[in-house]
Amino acid sequence: MARATIKTIAQKADLSVGTVSRALKDCSSVKDKTKERVRQIAEEIGYVRNLDGLRLRTGRTYSVAVVMTTPTTGSHEWEGVEYTNILNGIMGALRGTMYRAAIYPVDDFDSSFQEIRNIVEQRLADGIIISGTRPDDARISYMLEKDFPFVTYGMSEHFTPYSYVDANSQQMSYEATARLLRLGHTNIVTINPPDELMYSKQRQRGYLRALEDAGIKTPTDFIATGPLTPEFGKATVKALYNHNNKPTAYICANEASALGVLSAFHELGIEFGKDAIVNATDDINVSAYFTPPITTYYLPIEETSKALGEFIIRRIEGEPAQDLQRMVMPQLIERQDDRLKP
Amino acid sequence: MARATIKTIAQKADLSVGTVSRALKDCSSVKDKTKERVRQIAEEIGYVRNLDGLRLRTGRTYSVAVVMTTPTTGSHEWEGVEYTNILNGIMGALRGTMYRAAIYPVDDFDSSFQEIRNIVEQRLADGIIISGTRPDDARISYMLEKDFPFVTYGMSEHFTPYSYVDANSQQMSYEATARLLRLGHTNIVTINPPDELMYSKQRQRGYLRALEDAGIKTPTDFIATGPLTPEFGKATVKALYNHNNKPTAYICANEASALGVLSAFHELGIEFGKDAIVNATDDINVSAYFTPPITTYYLPIEETSKALGEFIIRRIEGEPAQDLQRMVMPQLIERQDDRLKP
DNA sequence: AGCAATAATTGAAACGTTTGTATTTTAGGA
DNA sequence: TCCTAAAATACAAACGTTTCAATTATTGCT
CATH class of the missing domain: 1.10.260.40 (lambda repressor-like DNA-binding domains)
Known part of the structure; x- marks a missing residue:
């Protein structure tokens, strides 16, 4: 048959x-x-x-390349579950359309750029979704220059308009910091992704602005940057344990690093709510089960990642990039009082 | 150009x-x-x-379908990070070959079967990888009947040989239970995936066998089955809180549910190590950062998922299924003493 | 009824491969 | 040198689509 x-x-x-x-x-x-x-x-x-016939004839691939750094490659550390959620969201958006998602797992920036060149030059896909953006992101420049459709998860500092989806990291960071200041904390540590990433920069800006507005200065080593693993969270707490100004609050960029912070508390005998507290952003509903549950900013990741899928298709079909931009504001979930008890 | x-x-x-x-x-x-x-x-x-020309001519797709139930679809609960790791492993194995992975996220068994029929009938892929196997799995019967190459993550009870990769759940469960019995526990609860899954059955068998060998009987409600989320782990503890025989140990099928158990401990004032303890299987290195860190059985998931990718290719290229079977034994990581202290 | 304009359909080529068959080239003997 | 067998290459069709140009059918008007 x-x-x-x-x-x-x-x-x-x-x-x-x-x-x-x-x-x-x-x-x-x-x-x-x-x-x-x-x-x-x-x-x-x-x-x-038959897609193959179609493709051959039209030269279009009807596939969307998702170029993402896979967190767990190499390391055995948990860097959160975002990857899965993002993939799901994108595929959900693609379902029912003619497009398929093709995943390109990469190890680092360079190999992601390499992969993108490949995709563009050999027309392996009709559009590309990337994450892990940098302020001055060569990949974005490249795709803009080649006029190749793309959507980024996270922003950069390009002035040419491009399509993106992002959480408002700066404002969130500002508000999180301001809130803790209001609650009486002055020694606030912020745990961020690696420095070269755009959203690390945004987070640091928000943090610093809030401190500035409150007229408070904190030591520069209260801004920690590194892989967002539990291990890094833990290491950060340990490194600051004997600091002159003892930190009383940590704002972590994700739940994985927050878990590490809690782990350090437990190990060092730092009592939660008395000696120090932890918050996390980019919540995806795991921290509700931490010991103790912590205050977070919830990121509607299904929404953002679904937008990624929708945007790339509309971009491929010719919609102008400036119409395809979305910035979402994460929502505060207060699971703790977050004041220090005497 | x-x-x-x-x-x-x-x-x-x-x-x-x-x-x-x-x-x-x-x-x-x-x-x-x-x-x-x-x-x-x-x-x-x-x-x-050009792959399209090749495909069109040869009728082969050079793509491997990965049909997996996506944990987070619908629910907001964390079901572990396995999905990501498995995907990574498969894609790692495919890298360098002519094959590409095509992900088919599905919601439940029925839609996965539906998707598989589609793939087979319309030759959307050269081979299929599935997970979430059942003892009498109709999808396996179907693919065997159609003589379509496939590899399963998890086993079933088919007598026709087929290609699979699996952890030795039964033995692991047996050993985990036996170990706790040796340490003096008699009221051991086991938290398992939904009943219809093969590895739930295997886990229950191992558990029961160990109890039998020790001449111990436990109430039937010490075997909990449900979605492996923190929520379910928590609910299980709460449900058994006022039980006549107070549980002193929990063996969870993954780290997510174990996190829920710990959360319940915290909420109910159950003191870890004094009132009860928790173990987890299918460790992927998150629980090292729990409060407190717990004893687990580590699953080398990169290894198993890489095998999935390798096997499906070799299967597609004609190797007999009985040569493509792998059973791995998870490895005990004792992070706690796990005896109850007075 | 005849004509032009338009609507509907057909034919054929093309996309980049692979592969069966036919053809040419080469090598090896006599 | 010529013949034969084997080796190397060429030719052409096919995979399932789309699309341009060409053809046929239909309509509206005088």
């Missing part, structure tokens, strides 16, 4: 393949009655378009 | 496209010197094979 092709339909309908092709794509040059008949037959014999 | 094709090479080398095609695939009917020349030119002009 060979697969039904457009030719099968043509035969059955006593039409030429060309007409059938047009009928199926609802072309205006074919009579309504004919279209109906063709669709009828197609349905009947369970015809589905 | 149009992409270089086989035709470009043919022109440059003054050969027919057919010969070039054969030369590139190292066919014995073409002279060595010619092959060399062709390769030289191909290299020079940066030729890469």
